[in-house]
Amino acid sequence: GDKVKQSPSALSLQEGTNSALRCNFSIAATTVQWFLQNPRGSLINLFYLVPGTKENGRLKSAFDSKESYSTLHIRDAQLEDSGTYFCAAEGDTGYQNFYFGKGTSLTVIP
């Protein structure tokens, strides 16, 4: 099964509203990264997390390793927030291995 499950798979938001994306892990994740893939295909780094929380402007992310999940909160959504959001977890397997979720496709509507 999927080691990283992202939800929702797709989301439409009215401009100015808030939402949260989530990743659940079936592995013992040690770190989590969140990315935004823009329409050109570039992966933009949003957050790199050890267990805890980080905030950057309208974005806030949390990683709870004990409960095996991470969240990405988007506040006051803007049109430029549209794209596909990925989380990636580093597994604690003795190898340096990374597992990506299948992504959340976000569309911000004017």
Add this chain to the structure above:
Amino acid sequence: ETAVFQTPNYHVTQVGNEVSFNCKQTLGHDTMYWYKQDSKKLLKIMFSYNNKQLIVNETVPRRFSPQSSDKAHLNLRIKSVEPEDSAVYLCASSDDWGGYEQYFGPGTRLTVL
């Protein structure tokens, strides 16, 4: 500002041909990676290289091979491409053995006819 560079941006080839994709990072990172992103946008790690040593090989087909001249470069060679190799190949780097943040290049889109 881009710090992980990939060439070419796109490549179209026929089944059975050999292709090679280049990746260079100017971040001074120790580890570089290759990922494959399929048509459903699913990202899977293919290789990791640290100090010229292969760290992880995710049982990719043997026609794929990473090639590194130094820690700033990690190329990807596909000896005889197959239709299922059509995908976007993304290169990344990180500061240490996976314990640090990964930075990605813009990707190379391969189409196999």
